[in-house]
Each structure stands twice: as structure tokens, then as C-alpha cells.
Amino acid sequence: MNRGSRFTLGLTILVIALIVSLIGWGAGLYIDWLWFGALKYRQVFITTMVSDIGLRVLAGLALFGLLFLNLMLTRNSVLQAVKAIKSFRPFHPEDDNVITINQTDWRESITSGRLTAAFMVISLIMGFFYSSTVAGDWPTVLKFFNQTPFNIQDPIFNRDVGFYIFSLPFYLFLYRLLVSAILINAFFVALVYLVTDTARGGLAKIFRFASARNHLSALAALYFIVRAWGYRLNQYNLLNSSGGAVHGAGYTDIHATLLSYKILIVLSLLTAAVILANLFLKRARLTAYAIGGLILGSVLLTGVYPALIQKFVVVPNEFTREKPYITNNIKFSQMAYNLNEVERKSFPAGRTLTAGDIQENQNTIENIRLWDWRPLQQTYAQLQEMRLYYEFKNIDIDRYQIDGRYRQVMLAMREMNQEQLPDQAKTWINQRLKYTHGYGVAMSPVNEVSGEGMPHFFLKDIPPTASTDIKVTRPEIYYGESNDGYVIVNTKTEEFDYPEGDENAYTRYEGTGGVKIGNFFNRIMIALAMGDYKMLLTSDITAESQVLFNRNIKERVSKIAPFLSYDSDPYPVINTKGEIIWMWDAYTLSNMYPYAEPFDNRGNNYIRNAVKITINAYNGDVNFYIADSKDPVIQTYSKIFKGMFKPMDQMSADLREHIRYPEDMFLIQSRMYASYHMADPQVFYNREDKWTIPTEKVGDEEQVMEAYYTITVLLGEQEPEFVLIMPFNPQNKKNMVAWMAARSDEENYGKLIVYEFPKQELVYGPMQVEARIDQDTTISQQLALWNQSGSSVIRGNLLVIPVKDSLIYVEPIYLQARQSKMPELRRVVVAAGDRVVMEPTLDLALQRIYGENVSLPPSTGQAPQEETGQPEVPASLQELAGEAGRLYDEAQNKLKSGDWAGYGQSLDQLKAVLEKMQAQSQ
Structure with missing residues (x-):
């Protein structure tokens, strides 16, 4: 194959690949159009796509126009250079036997029209690549044109905070585009002149022709004019400087760097003026001096001068110099995180609760969480997953x-995990048409324990059975936290619904959460978008079939609203209709709030929990509700995406009851x-009263304490409420100095309260209580004994529970056999005042501390004995041994049939029989 053929083949392959890519992109775009339409968010799709593509096209066309114009200005120089090059003809000695072929002069192929076409192609290619640099920047542009004022003025420039959140990012975006465009143009123009001037006059003549010198000078002048604007923008960026005593503009920034930027603005404009004037003066050194002076001035003014001010003016008397800026940082940081609205209250210390206090606060006591989500997830998996293809992704807490x-x-939701299917069952039919959804919910109270250390279920099994008035009428889970990809429903193949004894129950999807196949064209487009040719070959798909994709709720929601940030933990809610609704929190963030301290390594220093999102687990419907109507950022997004965000009062009342902070x-x-x-x-500068998040012991490791939900009656309140709690330690100490509560119930939602202890009183912190548990000889010996007897001890979260105006500390202890993955809750440690006790149940522990006259409802300890499923066993050892054998065989049979719940119950019964055998043998 000759060189020409190879080139043609390569070009053909490239064109085919380009066409295939465009078809695939078009198919994906079309399917997104259908998907957004099915979710009733097509206007959001249109706004997003038009803004993104429009911005790319605009940026690409802008660079194309500028570059083509500049290259066209070099055309005469190129043509003159071609004419100036002397023709080169190879010398051959005269020989009658040599045939001479007349060669066409290559200069004749360079014409004005061809040169214009070449410049156009280069400009188009560069414009295309340049357009990709603005991908994802459309929110910056839209927020600028739809911005909402904060009505808060910054203390330096007296501009509204909205200027820094909405306008300044847009101006910086434009500045970066202009600088990069000028540099790209200068590069190509210089390259053209470098080639043509070298050809016309040799190396010594580079850029000495007037056309080249004038053209590049004009671009340089334009660059320095834009650079002057950049220095002006840098002034505002000082309010997010991190070089001083605190985040934000400090003494050096205001008295040195700000002045330097003002001088550099003038110097940049003077440099541009000198460059333009030199077009007439024709003194090359003058331009070099101007540019060199600007560079030197920039180094001295932004580097040396501020460093000298910092070292000789600020450092010797730092607090006095920085005091007003520290005040700014405190004020604006508090506003950026809503900390200025925290209510502060005193909390008495050292008071001992009485039995009467426990009795009066039973709502708090009976909702103390004894189950830690880590061991409980393993226990749920053993008792309630039922089949190997079901999986509990997370354990969530609600009320x-x-x-x-x-x-x-x-x-927890029992979701489908197709990866757990046997290899022979991982067929296309099974994964796409049959095993389409999870099924059901497992729910247990936070504090009830069976006689064998297992959770007492309010909802369990398949189909869901309830022991309370909570019912699940739509247990199918098509949308959740799993990642099983897309499925096709309403086909000729029956969908597996749930296992039913030795057989299976089947169902047909009744929702509208997918993209309807409709016609063969849609089928082809969906197959292209999914990259699945089997969709075109199967005869099971009909026009009524629906394709459900983006079924992972995190992918689903973020595809609709990629401009929001999201909480790490969506949680399910069972509404009064018996439907499963996922609820998810979304945030608006910014890294441009003036003077506010950043909370992450990306510089974000403003956050609002602006949106609550609900996703129907069956139908996939997504709704966005404004949770913080005062947030100017979400108000701006509401202007951009009209009708997308609904007021909170449009959320159904039964769902609002489950909103949590x-x-x-x-x-x-x-x-x-x-x-x-x-x-x-002064206190802030010296860090005299800095607090820290406490640590606790989880398992055998010390780790930072997690915030935890509980139901309690806050000091000064009358009714129990669902709150999120975080204790605080003083810096470098382990005692507790305060605790913060975030209120979740609707009438008080979002309010933060901090209860501070008297500074002269000692209140035990979590790690101090952990140390007291370790130092208690009875407790430590028992834990050590369990760890040595073929089991492992798991220490759950230590919870600090406010009761009236005092605190009690509760830590559950779990026991897990080394061969098992089913932890059992065996003990509860309670610390109150100077006493630490460990008992099988919470009520027994409280009775040891406060007296036997403390009477609590059954829910605070073990579930009633009849609910544990333990049998009445015979009294003799022989009969006990026979019963043990029977229970063992029964457990094995249930294990083989996949009845995990029955298997666990049989093991519970077997364990009870063995304990009675051991008791009788002693």
C-alpha cells in the first residue's frame, strides 16, 4: 500500500469515527430529551443545554473571529515573503542520457485564496478547542444575569456581598477568556511573522519589518490594557486573601497590596500607551523599558513591599494592626454559616438526676439509641436480606x-444487587428484564432488643409484615442507592417481584418513571445511547415497554441539578399512603463570600441547606423544595429555572414531618x-477559648465523634423533639464545655442552640467517660473475658443524652462470634455523675443508678419474651439434647431454602436450649 492509499484509508477511518461519535452524541442528547420530558423537567434541560452549548459556540466564534482577523492581517506579509524567496533549482551536469523533468515552482501553489482558506481552517480548529475551555461555566454566566442582592455590604469597598458571589466570578471568567485569547492570537501571529520575516531577511531581520512590529505591538498594548483590568479585579479578591492573621484582607493587604494594585493599574495602562506611541516613535528600547519596568514594579509592589510591611509594621504589633480585620472575619464567617443566629444558653453542671426526673422524661429515655448503625447493618443483612441478590445499602435514622x-x-431498604446473582443467572434477560427492583423495608426501634440481643422489628420479611400501624403498600424499589444500571419494564417477560416459598411472585410495572419505547426509531436511539445492541434483537420489548435508567438517586438528581451540592446521606421515608419516598438535602455553596473562613480545601466559605429533594422509590418522580427562602443563591437559581423549585408548603404534610437537619x-x-x-x-486572636470536636472509642480505635440524632426535651421546652447533637471539648482537653443541638421538627426546623457549661465546673467529655469504662474493673474484666472466649467485643457510639438539666452517657456493647457476622447487643453501659454501670438492658442500668423504683416501658429494654420466639423446652438433659438436635436440623433446612429470618430464629432457639443445658450441668 503506497503512501497515498494509507493516507486515504486513515482519513476514511477518521471520518467514520467522527460520524459514529456524532451519532452516539446525538442519540444521547435525544434520550436525555425524552428522559427530562418524562420527569417534567424539559425546560431545565433546554435551559442547561442552550446555555452550555451557546456559551461554547459564542466563545469558539469569538476566538475564531479574532484569530482569523489577525491572521488575515499577516497575509500580505506572507505573500511578499513568498515572492522574495529566490527560486532554488538543483544543478545537474549536462548529459545527453539524463532526462530533465520541469518542476513546478512551489510558490505558485501559495495563492491569496488558498492562504485565506488555510487561515480559516486554523481559526476554526482553534475556535473548536477553545470552546471546550468554557464547558461547565454556564452557571457563572446565568447567575450574573439573574443575581439577587444579599443586602449586606463588605467593610472595605462597601459593595453588596452579591457582587462577590455573582459578579466577580463572571468578571474573572471574562478576564481569563480575554487573556488566553490575546495570548493565542499573539502566538500564531508571532509564528507567522517569525517564518515570513526569516524568509525575507534572515535571522537578523526577524520582527524588524513594520507590519510585524505594528501588529504585535497592538496585541501587546491590548494585553496590558486587559491586564490593568485584571489588577482591578485582584483588588476585590483581597477580601478572600489567606495571607494575614485570618482569612480575608488584613493590614498588609489593605495598606500595601491594595495600594500596589492601584499603582500597577496605572503602570499597565502607561505601558500600553508607550507601546502604542512607539508605533510612531519607532524606538524599540522604549517598549522594552516599559515592559521591563512593569515586570520589575510588579515584583517589588506585590512581593517585596508587602513583605516588608508585614515584617516591620505588622508582626511587631500584630493584634493592634489586625484587630479590625479579625473583627471583619468573625462577623462575616458567622454570617456565612448562619452562626450569627445560634441561640446560646447556659446549662447547669454537676446536678444529679433523681428517679423522678427519669420518670418525667420517659420520652427521652425510651428513644436512647442502643443500636449503632455499623453492627446493626450486619445484623440486618443476616436476618432480613432473605436472598443473596438483596442488599441493605445503608441504615438510616428517622422518627x-x-x-x-x-x-x-x-x-433500611432491601435493594436489588445484581452482582450477587449466580454467574449462570447473569443473563441479559435476567439483568435487564426480570430482576428489575428491590423489595421492602426493614425497620426497628433504636432501643428495643430481643431476649437474644437481636433488634425487634416493626417492619420485616417479604412481603412486609408490620407489628405497628406503619404499613408499606408499595414495597417495590426501582430507584435507590444501588448501581444496577438500566432495566426495561412492561415487556413480555414477567418481572420478578419477590420470593414466595419455593416459588416466586411476579409483577408488572404500573408507573411512568421511564422513557417509553413507543416506536422503532426510539428503540434504535436508546440502543445507541445505552450501547446495547441486544435491545434491537429481542422480541420481548413492545411499544408499551419503558426503559428505566439513571435509577441511582444520586445520579438521577445530580443530572437534573448539577449546579447544587448534595448531602452524603439520602434517607427513605414511608408516607401515610405506604409509599417509599427518598428524601435528600442539597446545598448552595460559594468560595467567594468576603472575609469568611473556608471549610474545605476547595475554598468554599458559604453554605446553605437551601433545597429538600424527594424521589419516589417506585415511580422515580423528583421534586425540589426551597428549604431556605432567604438564601439569595437559591433565589437566583429560581429565576434561572422558573418553576423548578417549589415552596416548602407544597410538600405534603406527612413528608414534612420527616424533614431532618x-x-x-x-x-x-x-x-x-x-x-x-x-x-x-482579642480572645479569638489568642485562641483562648477554642473548642474541638471530641473523640470517642469505636471498637478498639479512637476516632472523631459523629453527630447523632435523638429525641429529647430541650432545656426550657415542654415537648420532646427530634434533634441532632454534637458535644464540644476545650482545645487540648478532654472534658466537655458545651453541646450544640440542631432542631428538626417542622415548627422549629433549622434553629441551632448551644448549651454552655459553667467554666468552673468539670463535666466529663466522651473520652473521659470511655476511660472511666476502661478503668472500671468489673466492666473491663467482663469485656476482656468475652474477647478471649471466641468472640469479639464491639463498642458502639457513646451518646451524651441531655435529660432535663443534666447529662447521662450511654454506650452499647455488642458481642460477635469470630465466625459470625451477626453482632448481638449484650450489654448497655450507663454513666451518670460518678457512677458507671453495665447491665444487660438500659432499664436495669438506670435502676442500678437511680433505684428500683424507676419504672420504664418495655421498649427501653428487651422486647416482651413472647416476641423472641424462644420455645418451651423439656427439663431433662436428654430431652434438651434431643431438642437441640432438632433445632440444628431445622436451622440447616431453613439455611438451604434461603429463609434467613427463620434461620436466625432457629439459632436463637438453639442458643437458649444450650444455655439451659449448661445451667443444668453445673
């Missing part, structure tokens, strides 16, 4: 009115409040 009582519960935001606020509760600049 419900159950049989007339306000109860805190833990629950998000953990991620609370953790950020807690960390920031640990420093920014200090409002006095």
Missing part, C-alpha cells in the same frame, strides 16, 4: 408517630462554631 407514640427508628452541614457548622463562638477579637 415516626407509632401507635400514638413519638418513636425514633432505624430503617442534615448531618454534613451540621458538622461544618460545628467545626466553624468551635472557633467562631469567640466574638471578642
Whole structure:
């Protein structure tokens, strides 16, 4: 194959690949159009796509126009250079036997028209690549044109905070585009002149022709004019400087760097003027001096001068110099995280609760969480996954009115995990048409324990059975936290619904959460978008079939609203209709809030829990509700995407009862409040009263304490409420100095309260209580004994529970056999005042501390004996041994049939029989 053929083949392959890519892109775009339409968010899709593509096209066309214009200005120079090159003809000695071929002069192929075409192609290619640099920047542009004022003025330039959040990012975006465009143009223009001037006059004549010199000078002047604008923008960026005593503009920034930027603005404009004037003066050194002076001035003014001011003016008397700027940092950081609205209250210390106090606060006591989500997830998996293809992704915490009582519960969705199917069952039919959804919910109260250390279920099994008034009428889970990809429903193949004894129950999807096949064209487009040719070959798909994709709720929601940030933990809610609704918190963020301290390594220093999102687990419907109507950022997004965000009062009342304060935001606020509760600049500067997040012992490791939900009656309140709690330690100490509560119930949602202890009183911190548990000889010996007897001890979260105006500390202890993955709750440690006790149940531990006259409802300890499923066993050892054998065989049979719940119950019964055998043999 000759060189020409290879070139043609390569070009053909390239064109085919380009066509295939365009077809695939078009198919994906078309399917997104259908998908957004099915979700009733097509206007959001149109706004997003038009803005993104429009911005790319605009940027690409702008560079194309500028580059083509500049290259066309070099055309005469190129043509003159071609004419000036002397022709080169190879010398051959005269020989009658040599045939001479007349060669065409290559200069004749360079014409004005061809040169114009070449410049156009180069400009188009560069414009295309340049357009990709603005991908994802459309929110910056749209927010600028739809911005909402904060009505808060910065203390330096007296501009609204909205200028820094919406306008300044847009101006910086434009500045970067202009600078890069000028540099690209200068590069290509210089390259053309470098080639042509070298050809016309040799190396000594480079850029000495007037056309080249004038053209490049004009571009250089334009660059320095834009650079002057950049220095002006840098002035505003000082309010997010990180070089001073605190984040934000400090003394050096205001008295040295700000002045330097003002001088550099003038110098940049003077440099541009000198360059333009030199077009007439024709003194090359003058331009060099101007540019060199600007560079030197930039180094001295932005580097040396501020460093000298910092070292000789600020450092010797730092607090006095920085005090007003520290005050700014405190004020604006508090506003950026809503810490200025935290309510501060005193909390008495050292008071001992009485039995009467326990009796009066049963709502708090009966909702103390004894189950840690880590061991409970393993226990759920053993008892309630039922089949190998089901999986509990997460254990979530919520509260419900159950049989007339306000109860805190833990629950998990039984989702489908197709990866757990046997290899021979991983067929296309099974994965796409048959095993389409998970099924059901497991729910248990946070504090009830069976006689064998297992959770007592409010909802369990398949189909779901309830022991309370909570019912699930739509248990199918098509949309959740799993990643099983797309499925096709309403086909000729029956969908597996749930296992039913030795057989299976089947169903047909009744929702509208997918893209309808409709016609063969849609089928082809969907097959192209999914990259699955089997969709075109199967005869099971009909026009009524629907393709459900983007089924992972995190992917689903972020595809609709990629401009929001999201909490790490969506959680399920069972509404009054018996439907499963996922609820998810979304945030608006910014890294441009003036003077506010950043909370992450990306520089974000503003956050609001602005949106609550609901996703129907069956139908996939997504709704966005504005949770913080005062947030100017979400107000701006509401202007951009009209009708997308609904007011909170449009959310159904039964769902609003399950709104909870998000953990991620609370953790950020807690960390920031640990420093920014200090409002006095002197105290803040010296870090005299800095707090820290405490640590606790989980398992055998010390780790940072997690915030935790509980139901309690806050000091000064009358009714129990669902709150999120975080204790605080003083810096470098282990005692507790305060605790913060975020309220979640609807009438008080979003309010933060900090209860501070008297500074002269010692209140035990979590690690001090952990140390007291370790130092208690009875407890430590028992834990050590269990660890040596073929089991491992798991220490759960230590919870600090406020009861009235005092605290009690509760830590559950789990026991897990080394061969098992089913932890059992065996003990509860309670610390109150100077006493630490460990008992099988919470009520027994409280009775040891406060007296036997403490009477608590059954839910605070073990579930009633009849609910544990333990049998009445014979009395003799021989009969006990026979019963043990029978239970063992029964357990094995249930294991083989996949009845995990029955298997666990048989093991519980077997264990009870063995304990009676051991007791009789002693």
C-alpha cells in the first residue's frame, strides 16, 4: 500500500469515527430529551443545554473571529515573503542520457485564496478547542444575569456581598477568556511573522519589518490594557486573601497590596500607551523599558513591599494592626454559616438526676439509641436480606408517630444487587428484564432488643409484615442507592417481584418513571445511547415497554441539578399512603463570600441547606423544595429555572414531618462554631477559648465523634423533639464545655442552640467517660473475658443524652462470634455523675443508678419474651439434647431454602436450649 492509499484509508477511518461519535452524541442528547420530558423537567434541560452549548459556540466564534482577523492581517506579509524567496533549482551536469523533468515552482501553489482558506481552517480548529475551555461555566454566566442582592455590604469597598458571589466570578471568567485569547492570537501571529520575516531577511531581520512590529505591538498594548483590568479585579479578591492573621484582607493587604494594585493599574495602562506611541516613535528600547519596568514594579509592589510591611509594621504589633480585620472575619464567617443566629444558653453542671426526673422524661429515655448503625447493618443483612441478590445499602435514622407514640427508628431498604446473582443467572434477560427492583423495608426501634440481643422489628420479611400501624403498600424499589444500571419494564417477560416459598411472585410495572419505547426509531436511539445492541434483537420489548435508567438517586438528581451540592446521606421515608419516598438535602455553596473562613480545601466559605429533594422509590418522580427562602443563591437559581423549585408548603404534610437537619452541614457548622463562638477579637486572636470536636472509642480505635440524632426535651421546652447533637471539648482537653443541638421538627426546623457549661465546673467529655469504662474493673474484666472466649467485643457510639438539666452517657456493647457476622447487643453501659454501670438492658442500668423504683416501658429494654420466639423446652438433659438436635436440623433446612429470618430464629432457639443445658450441668 503506497503512501497515498494509507493516507486515504486513515482519513476514511477518521471520518467514520467522527460520524459514529456524532451519532452516539446525538442519540444521547435525544434520550436525555425524552428522559427530562418524562420527569417534567424539559425546560431545565433546554435551559442547561442552550446555555452550555451557546456559551461554547459564542466563545469558539469569538476566538475564531479574532484569530482569523489577525491572521488575515499577516497575509500580505506572507505573500511578499513568498515572492522574495529566490527560486532554488538543483544543478545537474549536462548529459545527453539524463532526462530533465520541469518542476513546478512551489510558490505558485501559495495563492491569496488558498492562504485565506488555510487561515480559516486554523481559526476554526482553534475556535473548536477553545470552546471546550468554557464547558461547565454556564452557571457563572446565568447567575450574573439573574443575581439577587444579599443586602449586606463588605467593610472595605462597601459593595453588596452579591457582587462577590455573582459578579466577580463572571468578571474573572471574562478576564481569563480575554487573556488566553490575546495570548493565542499573539502566538500564531508571532509564528507567522517569525517564518515570513526569516524568509525575507534572515535571522537578523526577524520582527524588524513594520507590519510585524505594528501588529504585535497592538496585541501587546491590548494585553496590558486587559491586564490593568485584571489588577482591578485582584483588588476585590483581597477580601478572600489567606495571607494575614485570618482569612480575608488584613493590614498588609489593605495598606500595601491594595495600594500596589492601584499603582500597577496605572503602570499597565502607561505601558500600553508607550507601546502604542512607539508605533510612531519607532524606538524599540522604549517598549522594552516599559515592559521591563512593569515586570520589575510588579515584583517589588506585590512581593517585596508587602513583605516588608508585614515584617516591620505588622508582626511587631500584630493584634493592634489586625484587630479590625479579625473583627471583619468573625462577623462575616458567622454570617456565612448562619452562626450569627445560634441561640446560646447556659446549662447547669454537676446536678444529679433523681428517679423522678427519669420518670418525667420517659420520652427521652425510651428513644436512647442502643443500636449503632455499623453492627446493626450486619445484623440486618443476616436476618432480613432473605436472598443473596438483596442488599441493605445503608441504615438510616428517622422518627415516626407509632401507635400514638413519638418513636425514633432505624430503617433500611432491601435493594436489588445484581452482582450477587449466580454467574449462570447473569443473563441479559435476567439483568435487564426480570430482576428489575428491590423489595421492602426493614425497620426497628433504636432501643428495643430481643431476649437474644437481636433488634425487634416493626417492619420485616417479604412481603412486609408490620407489628405497628406503619404499613408499606408499595414495597417495590426501582430507584435507590444501588448501581444496577438500566432495566426495561412492561415487556413480555414477567418481572420478578419477590420470593414466595419455593416459588416466586411476579409483577408488572404500573408507573411512568421511564422513557417509553413507543416506536422503532426510539428503540434504535436508546440502543445507541445505552450501547446495547441486544435491545434491537429481542422480541420481548413492545411499544408499551419503558426503559428505566439513571435509577441511582444520586445520579438521577445530580443530572437534573448539577449546579447544587448534595448531602452524603439520602434517607427513605414511608408516607401515610405506604409509599417509599427518598428524601435528600442539597446545598448552595460559594468560595467567594468576603472575609469568611473556608471549610474545605476547595475554598468554599458559604453554605446553605437551601433545597429538600424527594424521589419516589417506585415511580422515580423528583421534586425540589426551597428549604431556605432567604438564601439569595437559591433565589437566583429560581429565576434561572422558573418553576423548578417549589415552596416548602407544597410538600405534603406527612413528608414534612420527616424533614431532618442534615448531618454534613451540621458538622461544618460545628467545626466553624468551635472557633467562631469567640466574638471578642482579642480572645479569638489568642485562641483562648477554642473548642474541638471530641473523640470517642469505636471498637478498639479512637476516632472523631459523629453527630447523632435523638429525641429529647430541650432545656426550657415542654415537648420532646427530634434533634441532632454534637458535644464540644476545650482545645487540648478532654472534658466537655458545651453541646450544640440542631432542631428538626417542622415548627422549629433549622434553629441551632448551644448549651454552655459553667467554666468552673468539670463535666466529663466522651473520652473521659470511655476511660472511666476502661478503668472500671468489673466492666473491663467482663469485656476482656468475652474477647478471649471466641468472640469479639464491639463498642458502639457513646451518646451524651441531655435529660432535663443534666447529662447521662450511654454506650452499647455488642458481642460477635469470630465466625459470625451477626453482632448481638449484650450489654448497655450507663454513666451518670460518678457512677458507671453495665447491665444487660438500659432499664436495669438506670435502676442500678437511680433505684428500683424507676419504672420504664418495655421498649427501653428487651422486647416482651413472647416476641423472641424462644420455645418451651423439656427439663431433662436428654430431652434438651434431643431438642437441640432438632433445632440444628431445622436451622440447616431453613439455611438451604434461603429463609434467613427463620434461620436466625432457629439459632436463637438453639442458643437458649444450650444455655439451659449448661445451667443444668453445673
